[in-house]
Amino acid sequence: MHGVLSRDGYSPLDLVSDGYREVRAVDGVIVNDSVMTTRATSDGFELVTEQGMVATARHIIVATGVRDELPEIRGLVEQWGRGVVSCPYCDGYESTGRRIGVLAASVAGLHKAHMLRSYSDDITVFTGLVEPIPEADRAVLEERGILVETRAVTHVVTDGHTLTGLGLADGTTTPVDVVFADPSLVALDEPLRQLGVDRTNTPVGPWTAVDPAGRTSVKGVWAVGNAANPAALVPTAAGSGATTAQALNAELVATDVAAAAARVAQASSGAPNNVLTDDEPETAGSTVPAGG
Ligand SMILES: Cc1cc2nc3c(=O)[nH]c(=O)nc-3n(C[C@H](O)[C@H](O)[C@H](O)COP(=O)(O)OP(=O)(O)OC[C@H]3O[C@@H](n4cnc5c(N)ncnc54)[C@H](O)[C@@H]3O)c2cc1C
Incomplete structure:
Protein backbone atom coordinates (compact mmCIF):
# COMPACT_ATOMS: atom_id res chain seq x y z
CA MET A 1 0.00 0.00 0.00
CA HIS A 2 1.59 3.25 -1.17
CA GLY A 3 0.68 6.90 -1.14
CA VAL A 4 -0.79 6.70 2.35
CA LEU A 5 1.00 9.21 4.55
CA SER A 6 2.74 7.51 7.51
CA ARG A 7 1.86 4.05 6.12
CA ASP A 8 3.85 3.87 2.87
CA GLY A 9 4.50 0.22 2.01
CA TYR A 10 2.25 -0.98 4.87
CA SER A 11 0.37 -4.22 4.33
CA PRO A 12 -3.32 -3.62 3.48
CA LEU A 13 -4.20 -6.65 5.63
CA ASP A 14 -2.43 -5.04 8.59
CA LEU A 15 -4.37 -1.82 7.93
CA VAL A 16 -7.61 -3.80 8.08
CA SER A 17 -6.66 -5.56 11.32
CA ASP A 18 -5.58 -2.21 12.83
CA GLY A 19 -9.01 -0.90 11.89
CA TYR A 20 -10.80 -3.86 13.49
CA ARG A 21 -8.87 -3.36 16.72
CA GLU A 22 -9.51 0.39 16.82
CA VAL A 23 -13.24 0.06 16.04
CA ARG A 24 -13.68 -2.60 18.73
CA ALA A 25 -11.73 -0.47 21.23
CA VAL A 26 -14.46 2.18 20.97
CA ASP A 27 -17.24 -0.40 21.30
CA GLY A 28 -17.91 -0.73 17.59
CA VAL A 29 -19.32 -4.07 16.46
CA ILE A 30 -17.86 -5.79 13.39
CA VAL A 31 -19.86 -8.56 11.74
CA ASN A 32 -18.01 -10.58 9.12
CA ASP A 33 -20.97 -11.40 6.92
CA SER A 34 -22.35 -10.21 3.58
CA VAL A 35 -25.39 -7.96 3.47
CA MET A 36 -27.83 -9.57 1.04
CA THR A 37 -30.91 -7.34 1.33
CA THR A 38 -31.34 -3.76 2.39
CA ARG A 39 -34.72 -2.09 2.63
CA ALA A 40 -36.28 1.08 3.97
CA THR A 41 -38.64 0.73 6.95
CA SER A 42 -40.99 3.24 8.57
CA ASP A 43 -38.22 4.56 10.82
CA GLY A 44 -34.98 3.73 9.05
CA PHE A 45 -33.47 0.69 7.37
CA GLU A 46 -33.27 -3.05 7.78
CA LEU A 47 -30.34 -5.13 6.59
CA VAL A 48 -30.32 -8.93 6.34
CA THR A 49 -27.06 -10.83 6.01
CA GLU A 50 -26.22 -14.06 4.25
CA GLN A 51 -26.23 -15.89 7.60
CA GLY A 52 -29.62 -14.47 8.52
CA MET A 53 -28.63 -11.71 10.93
CA VAL A 54 -31.01 -8.75 10.89
CA ALA A 55 -29.74 -5.26 11.71
CA THR A 56 -31.71 -2.04 11.86
CA ALA A 57 -30.42 1.51 11.61
CA ARG A 58 -31.66 5.06 11.41
CA HIS A 59 -29.09 5.81 8.71
CA ILE A 60 -26.72 3.60 6.73
CA ILE A 61 -23.31 4.28 5.21
CA VAL A 62 -22.51 2.00 2.28
CA ALA A 63 -18.76 1.35 1.85
CA THR A 64 -18.84 -1.76 -0.31
CA GLY A 65 -16.09 -0.81 -2.78
CA VAL A 66 -15.49 -2.35 -6.20
CA ARG A 67 -14.49 -5.56 -7.90
CA ASP A 68 -11.72 -5.37 -10.53
CA GLU A 69 -12.49 -7.53 -13.56
CA LEU A 70 -9.33 -8.61 -15.34
CA PRO A 183 -9.36 -3.86 -15.29
CA SER A 184 -13.02 -2.96 -15.54
CA LEU A 185 -14.31 -1.55 -12.27
CA VAL A 186 -17.57 -3.11 -11.14
CA ALA A 187 -19.24 -1.37 -8.19
CA LEU A 188 -20.41 -3.75 -5.46
CA ASP A 189 -23.39 -1.48 -5.03
CA GLU A 190 -26.25 -3.95 -4.60
CA PRO A 191 -27.39 -2.36 -1.27
CA LEU A 192 -27.59 1.05 -2.98
CA ARG A 193 -29.45 -0.38 -5.98
CA GLN A 194 -31.94 -2.11 -3.70
CA LEU A 195 -32.69 1.25 -2.10
CA GLY A 196 -33.07 2.94 -5.50
CA VAL A 197 -30.47 5.68 -5.16
CA ASP A 198 -29.81 7.94 -8.16
CA ARG A 199 -26.75 7.33 -10.30
CA THR A 200 -24.59 9.67 -12.31
CA ASN A 201 -22.31 9.20 -15.33
CA THR A 202 -18.58 8.88 -14.66
CA PRO A 203 -15.63 8.02 -16.96
CA VAL A 204 -16.05 4.37 -15.90
CA GLY A 205 -19.82 4.29 -16.34
CA PRO A 206 -22.89 5.05 -14.19
CA TRP A 207 -22.06 5.34 -10.47
CA THR A 208 -23.92 6.19 -7.27
CA ALA A 209 -24.39 9.96 -7.09
CA VAL A 210 -23.46 11.65 -3.79
CA ASP A 211 -23.12 15.22 -2.57
CA PRO A 212 -19.80 16.38 -1.04
CA ALA A 213 -20.82 14.94 2.33
CA GLY A 214 -21.67 11.51 0.87
CA ARG A 215 -25.47 11.88 0.88
CA THR A 216 -27.23 9.83 -1.80
CA SER A 217 -30.63 10.77 -3.26
CA VAL A 218 -32.37 8.61 -0.62
CA LYS A 219 -32.57 10.29 2.78
CA GLY A 220 -30.59 8.42 5.40
CA VAL A 221 -28.47 6.53 2.86
CA TRP A 222 -24.85 7.58 2.47
CA ALA A 223 -22.02 6.19 0.34
CA VAL A 224 -18.26 6.52 0.82
CA GLY A 225 -15.00 5.31 -0.70
CA ASN A 226 -15.12 3.50 -4.01
CA ALA A 227 -18.87 2.94 -3.58
CA ALA A 228 -19.24 6.69 -4.14
CA ASN A 229 -16.14 7.48 -6.16
CA PRO A 230 -14.44 5.00 -8.49
CA ALA A 231 -11.21 7.03 -8.36
CA ALA A 232 -10.89 7.00 -4.56
CA LEU A 233 -7.60 5.59 -3.21
CA VAL A 234 -7.05 4.63 0.44
CA PRO A 235 -6.59 8.19 1.81
CA THR A 236 -9.53 9.53 -0.20
CA ALA A 237 -11.75 6.60 0.77
CA ALA A 238 -10.88 7.03 4.46
CA GLY A 239 -11.32 10.81 4.20
CA SER A 240 -14.75 10.46 2.66
CA GLY A 241 -15.71 8.13 5.51
CA ALA A 242 -14.66 10.74 8.06
CA THR A 243 -16.51 13.51 6.20
CA THR A 244 -19.68 11.44 6.04
CA ALA A 245 -19.45 10.38 9.69
CA GLN A 246 -19.36 14.04 10.76
CA ALA A 247 -22.26 15.07 8.53
CA LEU A 248 -24.36 12.07 9.54
CA ASN A 249 -23.75 12.63 13.23
CA ALA A 250 -24.70 16.29 12.82
CA GLU A 251 -28.02 15.18 11.28
CA LEU A 252 -28.71 12.69 14.07
CA VAL A 253 -27.97 15.27 16.77
CA ALA A 254 -30.14 17.86 15.00
CA THR A 255 -32.99 15.36 14.80
CA ASP A 256 -32.70 14.49 18.49
CA VAL A 257 -32.52 18.15 19.50
CA ALA A 258 -35.57 19.01 17.37
CA ALA A 259 -37.53 16.13 18.93
CA ALA A 260 -36.54 17.28 22.43
CA ALA A 261 -37.48 20.89 21.60
CA ALA A 262 -40.87 19.72 20.36
CA ARG A 263 -41.44 17.81 23.61
CA VAL A 264 -40.45 20.87 25.65
CA ALA A 265 -42.83 23.06 23.63
CA GLN A 266 -45.60 20.51 24.07
CA ALA A 267 -45.01 20.27 27.82
CA SER A 268 -44.98 24.02 28.32
CA SER A 269 -48.22 24.40 26.33
CA GLY A 270 -49.88 21.98 28.78
CA ALA A 271 -50.97 19.60 26.04
CA PRO A 272 -50.55 15.85 26.53
CA ASN A 273 -47.09 14.66 25.52
CA ASN A 274 -47.79 12.70 22.36
CA VAL A 275 -44.86 13.95 20.32
CA LEU A 276 -43.25 11.14 18.34
CA THR A 277 -40.10 9.87 20.00
CA ASP A 278 -39.09 7.43 17.27
CA ASP A 279 -35.64 8.89 17.13
CA GLU A 280 -34.70 7.81 20.63
CA PRO A 281 -32.46 6.42 21.97
CA GLU A 282 -30.39 9.38 21.06
CA THR A 283 -27.68 9.70 18.50
CA ALA A 284 -24.84 7.25 19.06
CA GLY A 285 -26.52 3.85 18.76
CA SER A 286 -27.90 3.38 15.28
CA THR A 287 -27.48 -0.32 14.72
CA VAL A 288 -29.21 -3.04 16.66
CA PRO A 289 -27.67 -6.40 15.87
CA ALA A 290 -30.19 -9.18 16.49
CA GLY A 291 -28.55 -12.26 17.91
CA GLY A 292 -25.15 -11.17 16.76
C1 LIG B 1 -4.06 -4.30 -6.61
C2 LIG B 1 -4.47 -3.00 -5.94
C3 LIG B 1 -3.49 -2.19 -5.40
C4 LIG B 1 -3.85 -0.98 -4.78
N1 LIG B 1 -2.88 -0.21 -4.23
C5 LIG B 1 -3.19 0.93 -3.60
C6 LIG B 1 -2.19 1.74 -2.97
O1 LIG B 1 -1.00 1.41 -3.02
N2 LIG B 1 -2.58 2.91 -2.37
C7 LIG B 1 -3.89 3.29 -2.32
O2 LIG B 1 -4.17 4.33 -1.74
N3 LIG B 1 -4.87 2.55 -2.91
C8 LIG B 1 -4.55 1.37 -3.53
N4 LIG B 1 -5.54 0.61 -4.11
C9 LIG B 1 -6.93 1.10 -4.08
C10 LIG B 1 -7.57 0.77 -2.72
O3 LIG B 1 -7.61 -0.63 -2.56
C11 LIG B 1 -8.98 1.36 -2.68
O4 LIG B 1 -8.90 2.74 -2.93
C12 LIG B 1 -9.62 1.18 -1.30
O5 LIG B 1 -9.59 -0.18 -0.90
C13 LIG B 1 -11.05 1.69 -1.31
O6 LIG B 1 -11.59 1.49 -0.02
P1 LIG B 1 -13.14 1.21 0.20
O7 LIG B 1 -13.31 1.16 1.66
O8 LIG B 1 -13.96 2.14 -0.60
O9 LIG B 1 -13.41 -0.24 -0.43
P2 LIG B 1 -12.75 -1.64 -0.10
O10 LIG B 1 -11.41 -1.52 0.54
O11 LIG B 1 -12.82 -2.41 -1.39
O12 LIG B 1 -13.71 -2.28 0.97
C14 LIG B 1 -15.04 -2.67 0.65
C15 LIG B 1 -15.41 -3.81 1.56
O13 LIG B 1 -16.83 -4.02 1.50
C16 LIG B 1 -17.06 -5.42 1.45
N5 LIG B 1 -18.38 -5.66 0.86
C17 LIG B 1 -18.78 -5.52 -0.43
N6 LIG B 1 -20.09 -5.82 -0.57
C18 LIG B 1 -20.52 -6.17 0.67
C19 LIG B 1 -21.77 -6.59 1.18
N7 LIG B 1 -22.86 -6.72 0.40
N8 LIG B 1 -21.86 -6.91 2.50
C20 LIG B 1 -20.77 -6.80 3.32
N9 LIG B 1 -19.56 -6.38 2.89
C21 LIG B 1 -19.43 -6.07 1.57
C22 LIG B 1 -15.91 -5.94 0.60
O14 LIG B 1 -15.73 -7.34 0.80
C23 LIG B 1 -14.75 -5.12 1.14
O15 LIG B 1 -14.18 -5.73 2.28
C24 LIG B 1 -5.21 -0.59 -4.74
C25 LIG B 1 -6.20 -1.42 -5.30
C26 LIG B 1 -5.84 -2.61 -5.90
C27 LIG B 1 -6.91 -3.51 -6.49
Missing part, protein backbone atom coordinates in the same frame (compact mmCIF):
# COMPACT_ATOMS: atom_id res chain seq x y z
CA PRO A 71 -9.13 -9.91 -18.91
CA GLU A 72 -9.04 -13.70 -19.15
CA ILE A 73 -5.32 -14.20 -19.54
CA ARG A 74 -3.71 -17.23 -17.92
CA GLY A 75 -1.79 -16.36 -14.73
CA LEU A 76 -3.01 -12.76 -14.50
CA VAL A 77 -5.30 -13.25 -11.49
CA GLU A 78 -2.60 -15.19 -9.61
CA GLN A 79 -0.21 -12.22 -9.91
CA TRP A 80 -2.85 -9.58 -9.05
CA GLY A 81 -1.55 -7.16 -6.42
CA ARG A 82 2.03 -8.43 -6.85
CA GLY A 83 3.51 -8.54 -10.38
CA VAL A 84 0.23 -7.29 -11.86
CA VAL A 85 -1.17 -3.99 -10.59
CA SER A 86 -3.30 -1.25 -12.10
CA CYS A 87 -2.76 2.14 -10.50
CA PRO A 88 0.20 4.32 -11.56
CA TYR A 89 -0.40 6.55 -8.52
CA CYS A 90 -0.05 3.54 -6.22
CA ASP A 91 2.80 1.61 -7.84
CA GLY A 92 4.37 3.97 -10.40
CA TYR A 93 7.25 5.21 -8.25
CA GLU A 94 8.08 1.65 -7.16
CA SER A 95 8.42 0.76 -10.86
CA THR A 96 11.13 3.35 -11.45
CA GLY A 97 13.71 2.10 -13.94
CA ARG A 98 12.00 -1.29 -14.31
CA ARG A 99 10.71 -2.99 -17.47
CA ILE A 100 7.05 -1.99 -17.43
CA GLY A 101 4.32 -3.70 -19.43
CA VAL A 102 0.99 -1.93 -19.89
CA LEU A 103 -1.83 -4.30 -20.78
CA ALA A 104 -4.38 -2.00 -22.37
CA ALA A 105 -7.97 -3.21 -22.57
CA SER A 106 -9.31 -0.11 -24.30
CA VAL A 107 -8.06 2.90 -26.25
CA ALA A 108 -8.45 4.94 -23.05
CA GLY A 109 -6.22 2.37 -21.32
CA LEU A 110 -3.31 3.36 -23.57
CA HIS A 111 -3.02 6.51 -21.47
CA LYS A 112 -1.58 4.48 -18.59
CA ALA A 113 1.61 4.04 -20.64
CA HIS A 114 1.93 7.84 -20.87
CA MET A 115 1.32 8.17 -17.11
CA LEU A 116 4.17 5.76 -16.41
CA ARG A 117 6.62 7.17 -18.94
CA SER A 118 8.34 9.44 -16.43
CA TYR A 119 9.29 6.41 -14.32
CA SER A 120 10.98 4.26 -16.94
CA ASP A 121 12.58 4.30 -20.38
CA ASP A 122 11.49 0.69 -20.91
CA ILE A 123 7.76 0.60 -21.43
CA THR A 124 5.86 -1.74 -23.71
CA VAL A 125 2.15 -1.28 -24.22
CA PHE A 126 0.36 -4.49 -25.25
CA THR A 127 -2.55 -3.62 -27.49
CA GLY A 128 -3.79 -7.06 -28.55
CA LEU A 129 -7.06 -6.54 -26.66
CA VAL A 130 -7.81 -3.24 -28.45
CA GLU A 131 -6.37 -3.69 -31.93
CA PRO A 132 -6.51 -1.84 -34.19
CA ILE A 133 -5.51 1.21 -32.18
CA PRO A 134 -5.93 4.60 -33.83
CA GLU A 135 -2.82 5.47 -35.85
CA ALA A 136 -2.52 8.88 -34.15
CA ASP A 137 -2.39 7.21 -30.70
CA ARG A 138 0.26 4.77 -31.86
CA ALA A 139 2.38 7.58 -33.31
CA VAL A 140 2.28 9.59 -30.07
CA LEU A 141 3.17 6.54 -27.96
CA GLU A 142 6.13 5.76 -30.22
CA GLU A 143 7.21 9.39 -30.30
CA ARG A 144 7.48 9.22 -26.50
CA GLY A 145 9.68 6.11 -26.69
CA ILE A 146 6.93 3.64 -25.72
CA LEU A 147 7.05 0.34 -27.59
CA VAL A 148 3.72 -0.80 -29.05
CA GLU A 149 3.27 -4.59 -29.08
CA THR A 150 0.24 -5.61 -31.12
CA ARG A 151 0.51 -9.38 -30.74
CA ALA A 152 -2.03 -10.92 -28.35
CA VAL A 153 -0.91 -11.76 -24.81
CA THR A 154 -1.88 -15.32 -23.90
CA HIS A 155 -0.31 -15.83 -20.48
CA VAL A 156 1.82 -14.49 -17.66
CA VAL A 157 5.31 -15.93 -17.35
CA THR A 158 6.86 -16.38 -13.88
CA ASP A 159 9.90 -18.04 -12.30
CA GLY A 160 7.48 -19.98 -10.14
CA HIS A 161 6.67 -16.97 -7.96
CA THR A 162 7.79 -13.65 -9.48
CA LEU A 163 6.45 -12.30 -12.75
CA THR A 164 9.14 -12.24 -15.43
CA GLY A 165 7.30 -11.61 -18.68
CA LEU A 166 4.20 -11.82 -20.84
CA GLY A 167 3.76 -14.73 -23.21
CA LEU A 168 2.48 -13.95 -26.70
CA ALA A 169 0.27 -15.93 -29.06
CA ASP A 170 3.19 -16.75 -31.38
CA GLY A 171 5.05 -18.50 -28.55
CA THR A 172 7.53 -15.71 -27.79
CA THR A 173 7.88 -13.98 -24.42
CA THR A 174 8.38 -10.28 -23.78
CA PRO A 175 10.35 -9.85 -20.55
CA VAL A 176 8.79 -7.36 -18.13
CA ASP A 177 9.19 -6.80 -14.38
CA VAL A 178 5.74 -5.41 -13.68
CA VAL A 179 2.45 -5.27 -15.57
CA PHE A 180 -0.07 -2.46 -15.25
CA ALA A 181 -3.42 -3.96 -16.25
CA ASP A 182 -6.56 -2.07 -17.19
